Every structure is written in C-alpha cells, then in structure tokens.
Amino acid sequence: MNEAMKPCDHAGCNCQVPVSRDFCSESCRMATESQNVGSACECGHAACQQRS
Numbered sequence: 001m002n003e004a005m006k007p008c009d010h011a012g013c014n015c016q017v018p019v020s021r022d023f024c025s026e027s028c029r030m031a032t033e034s035q036n037v038g039s040a041c042e043c044g045h046a047a048c049q050q051r052s
C-alpha cells in the first residue's frame with residue numbers, strides 16, 4: 001500500500017496516478033499525443049471536473 005503517486009502526464013489534468021503509469025486515462029494519453037493540451041481535461045475524473 002506504499003505505491004507512490006505522481007501527477008498525470010497530461011498537462012491539463014489534475015489527477016494523481018501511480019508512478020508506474022503515465023496517464024490516468026486513455027483520454028489523457030490521446031490528448032497528449034495529439035498535443036491537445038490547450039483544452040480542458042476530458043478524463044471525467046472528479047479532480048478534473050471544471051465548470052464551463
């Protein structure tokens with residue numbers, strides 16, 4: 001239960017992920033690979049729910 005956490009590699013994402021993972025979700029991976037970093041995170045996790 002000592003798994004270290006780090007921020008998701010998607011610049012717009014507020015989620016924490018295990019260090020063994022790069023992204024919290026496929027949506028973050030795809031957004032980063034498409035360099036779609038200017039838009040809000042669409043991973044759907046509570047940490048990223050933003051009022052528009």
Ligand SMILES: [Zn+2]
Binds near residue numbers: 013015024028042048
């Ligand atoms: Zn997110």
Ligand SMILES: [Zn+2]
Binds near residue numbers: 014023025041043
């Ligand atoms: Zn993420």
